[in-house]
Amino acid sequence: MSEKVKSERKEKRREASFAKTVRRHWMLLAMLAPAVLYVIVFSYVPMSGIILAFKRYQYNGGIYFSPWCGLDNFKALLIAGKLGQVTRNTLLYNIAFIVLGVVFEMGSAILLNELHNKYFKKISQSLMFLPYFISWVVAGAVMYNIFNYERGVVNSILVSLGAQPFDLYNTPAAWPFVLIFLKIWKQSGYGSVVYLAAITGLDQEMFEAASIDGASAWQKIRYITIPSLVPTMMIMVLLSIGNIFRGDFGLFYQTVRSSALLQPATDIIDTYVFRLLITNSDIGVSAATGLYQSVLCFITITVCNKLVKKLDPDYALY
Amino acid sequence: MADNFDVVELEHGKGVHGRDELAIQIVGYILIGLFALVCLIPFYLIIIASFTDESSLIQNGYPLWMKIKDFSVQSYQLCIKNPVSILMAYGNTIGVTAVGTFLAVLLAAMTGYVLSRKDFPWRNQISFFFFFTTLFNGGVVPWYILCVRYLHMKNSYLGLILPLMFSVWNMIIAKTFMNGIPQAITESAKIDGANDMVIFAKLILPLSKPLIATLSLFSALAYWNDWYNCMLYVTEEKMFNLQYYLQRMLGSAEAMRIVAEKSGMALPSVPLESMKMAMTVIATGPIVLLYPFVQRYFVKGLTIGAVKG
Numbered sequence: 001m002s003e004k005v006k007s008e009r010k011e012k013r014r015e016a017s018f019a020k021t022v023r024r025h026w027m028l029l030a031m032l033a034p035a036v037l038y039v040i041v042f043s044y045v046p047m048s049g050i051i052l053a054f055k056r057y058q059y060n061g062g063i064y065f066s067p068w069c070g071l072d073n074f075k076a077l078l079i080a081g082k083l084g085q086v087t088r089n090t091l092l093y094n095i096a097f098i099v100l101g102v103v104f105e106m107g108s109a110i111l112l113n114e115l116h117n118k119y120f121k122k123i124s125q126s127l128m129f130l131p132y133f134i135s136w137v138v139a140g141a142v143m144y145n146i147f148n149y150e151r152g153v154v155n156s157i158l159v160s161l162g163a164q165p166f167d168l169y170n171t172p173a174a175w176p177f178v179l180i181f182l183k184i185w186k187q188s189g190y191g192s193v194v195y196l197a198a199i200t201g202l203d204q205e206m207f208e209a210a211s212i213d214g215a216s217a218w219q220k221i222r223y224i225t226i227p228s229l230v231p232t233m234m235i236m237v238l239l240s241i242g243n244i245f246r247g248d249f250g251l252f253y254q255t256v257r258s259s260a261l262l263q264p265a266t267d268i269i270d271t272y273v274f275r276l277l278i279t280n281s282d283i284g285v286s287a288a289t290g291l292y293q294s295v296l297c298f299i300t301i302t303v304c305n306k307l308v309k310k311l312d313p314d315y316a317l318y
Numbered sequence: 319m320a321d322n323f324d325v326v327e328l329e330h331g332k333g334v335h336g337r338d339e340l341a342i343q344i345v346g347y348i349l350i351g352l353f354a355l356v357c358l359i360p361f362y363l364i365i366i367a368s369f370t371d372e373s374s375l376i377q378n379g380y381p382l383w384m385k386i387k388d389f390s391v392q393s394y395q396l397c398i399k400n401p402v403s404i405l406m407a408y409g410n411t412i413g414v415t416a417v418g419t420f421l422a423v424l425l426a427a428m429t430g431y432v433l434s435r436k437d438f439p440w441r442n443q444i445s446f447f448f449f450f451t452t453l454f455n456g457g458v459v460p461w462y463i464l465c466v467r468y469l470h471m472k473n474s475y476l477g478l479i480l481p482l483m484f485s486v487w488n489m490i491i492a493k494t495f496m497n498g499i500p501q502a503i504t505e506s507a508k509i510d511g512a513n514d515m516v517i518f519a520k521l522i523l524p525l526s527k528p529l530i531a532t533l534s535l536f537s538a539l540a541y542w543n544d545w546y547n548c549m550l551y552v553t554e555e556k557m558f559n560l561q562y563y564l565q566r567m568l569g570s571a572e573a574m575r576i577v578a579e580k581s582g583m584a585l586p587s588v589p590l591e592s593m594k595m596a597m598t599v600i601a602t603g604p605i606v607l608l609y610p611f612v613q614r615y616f617v618k619g620l621t622i623g624a625v626k627g
Contacts, residue, residue, distance in 0.1 A: 021439055025438060025439070025514075027513055027514040027515055028432045028435065028438050028514050030515075031429070031431070031432050031514065031515065031518065032428075032429060032433075032444065034425055034428075034429075035425055035428070035429040035448070035484055035489065036444070036447070038425070038483065038484045039447070039448060039451055039484070039486075041464075041469075042461065042464075042480070042481070042484075043451035043455060043456075044451070045460075045464060046455065046456035046457070046460040046461040046464055047454070047455065047456040047460075048456070048460075049456045049459070049460020049461070049463065049464060050456050050457065050460060052459060052460055052463070062463075062467055062468070063463055063464070063467075108349070108350060108353060111342075111345070111346040111349060111350050112346075112350060114342050114343065114346050115343065115346050115347065115350065116343065117347075120347070120351075123354070124350045124351065124353070124354035126609075126610065126613060127354035127355075127357045127358050128350075128353055128354055128357050129609075129613060129616075130357050130358070130361070130606070130609065131357050133539065133543075133605050133606065133609055134543070134602055134605065134606075135542075135543035135544075135545060135561050136543075136545070137543075137545050137561045137562075137564050137565045137568070137601075138561075138564070138598055138601065138602050140565070140568060141364065141564070141568055141594065141595070141598040142360040142363075142364065144568060144594070145360070145363050145364055145367055145380050145595065146360065146363065146380075148379075148380070150379065151375060151376070151379040151380050151591060152379060152380060153363055153381075153382060155379060156378060156379035156380060156381070156382065157382065159379075185356065185357065188353075189357065193616075216336050216338050216339065217336060217338055217339035217342050218338040218339075218341075221342075242452075242453075249546070250545075250546065254545075254565070257569075270458075273457070273458060273459065274458070277458065277459055277462065278550075283459060283463070286459050287457065287460065289457075290456070290457025290458055290459045290460075291456075291457060293457060294454060294455055294456065294457050297453075297454070298454045301453055302453070318446075318449060
């Protein structure tokens with residue numbers, strides 16, 4: 001009896017202190033409200049919408065009142081037989097983006113830092129940053145200008161040299177190179193600035209001490225600069241690994257367009273979902289694919305973070 | 319950034335010491351120079367193509383360099399002669415960018431401030447409430463259906479503004495920055511009787527100018543370059559933004575229809591290929607012109623919020 005009374009009292013006290021805290025911080029809570037509301041509406045409510053993957057969507061029923069259909073959407077997805085291909089493409093492209101991204105971004109940051117000529121450094125850094133500022137639509141226009149079969153710059157050159165024109169849009173095998181190039185082209189300037197900022201933040205005494213000890217320029221890079229950049233690299237890589245099953249929709253959509261011929265080499269989960277949703281209006285199956293992607297992403301980031309935490313807690317994301 | 323270079327310069331000294339340093343210099347100038355050129359060339363190609371006569375484009379393809387005899391401003395003339403749809407697209411982009419950026423920065427800064435307050439009891443729980451959305455989400459399908467069916471964002475400016483209005487990463491940058499502002503400022507203002515809103519608006523925001531500059535840039539760039547939401551939510555031509563308008567221009571058939579309709583020209587005489595490039599220049603121009611001025615803030619901004627949850 002007395003136990004019960006005690007716990008009731010405790011409960012009441014907790015409620016009272018909760019109300020008190022709310023009253024004391026009501027203005028802070030009010031300032032938080034818009035963002036909290038936003039995240040509830042645009043992130044948490046759609047999370048509840050994953051039930052669509054198990055439903056046969058009907059316009060009248062909407063997300064919550066359409067009839068259930070068990071695993072039919074997933075079965076249809078498997079029968080369509082594209083899942084393996086798009087998953088593999090997404091994964092391989094992202095691995096290439098991450099690995100080459102680190103190489104190019106870190107490499108150019110280190111080289112930029114070594115160069116003596118101030119103006120050269122400034123100008124080339126500005127130029128390298130330029131592609132980051134354009135949209136994928138404009139990148140698509142660049143592709144059109146360069147690789148268009150009838151009028152593209154590449155073919156103008158080939159024809160004027162007497163060679164056969166090259167039809168990129170009929171050559172699936174060339175696309176991985178083109179897409180990887182475009183991605184690196186567009187993001188490296190940004191990435192190299194991040195690394196360069198990390199380099200300029202390093203303690204200059206380390207380098208001075210190394211010079212006094214007779215270290216060569218290359219040794220300083222190898223034994224001081226690169227190891228010092230590892231934390232920055234870990235964070236950048238970890239962030240991208242978390243999204244390794246999420247493709248860069250703009251890159252693939254604006255450059256490949258809707259060419260069925262190129263799909264084996266260029267179709268990723270995101271373009272597949274988009275096609276199912278917008279072109280085929282196949283809401284159930286596209287929701288199922290989306291759920292599959294979200295779960296894959298969640299598992300990767302959780303496992304990755306756990307591993308990193310075990311190795312070195314400083315690098316963990318959360 | 320440039321200021322920081324000086325430190326490095328001093329350390330190196332002006333001369334080149336040792337064989338491998340010379341090698342690094344040579345390799346560095348060549349590789350960085352090449353990289354910079356590769357970044358520049360596409361812009362150059364597009365600009366000269368936009369100034370090239372259509373018949374030359376049809377015959378010889380997009381040029382590698384400007385030939386005086388093929389110089390033509392016809393494509394731009396056509397854009398200026400019938401500016402309504404282009405101006406409308408510009409108007410939409412500028413309006414949405416201005417409103418969206420203002421709201422996005424305010425939202426990120428305000429939320430970041432509350433979560434940086436050490437005396438706010440639930441800051442860890444609410445931070446995680448935000449961060450969790452970056453770990454798991456419902457995917458594009460439920461989101462799209464929610465926006466179209468329940469929030470009626472189709473053909474509404476909300477469809478262009480809302481999806482980019484809040485980013486957890488920007489909020490984290492704001493929080494990280496504001497963690498660096500001494501809590502004593504908030505505390506002493508509290509003792510003087512100021513409420514939280516006043517403290518935020520009158521004390522914290524003025525101290526956060528670098529943060530605001532950076533967040534504004536990130537958001538403005540996202541809004542200016544957005545075509546995705548326009549593609550999803552907008553079907554009415556008068557609401558197209560610049561990027562989406564360009565995307566449709568690049569699809570040939572569509573461009574043909576637009577240009578012929580607007581100019582009243584016979585289809586074969588429409589300078590389609592140079593128009594595409596001219597439109598690209600027109601859509602990218604402001605960003606590239608603004609770019610040298612904003613670049614340093616951008617670089618600064620990257621260093622103020624070490625992005626970490």
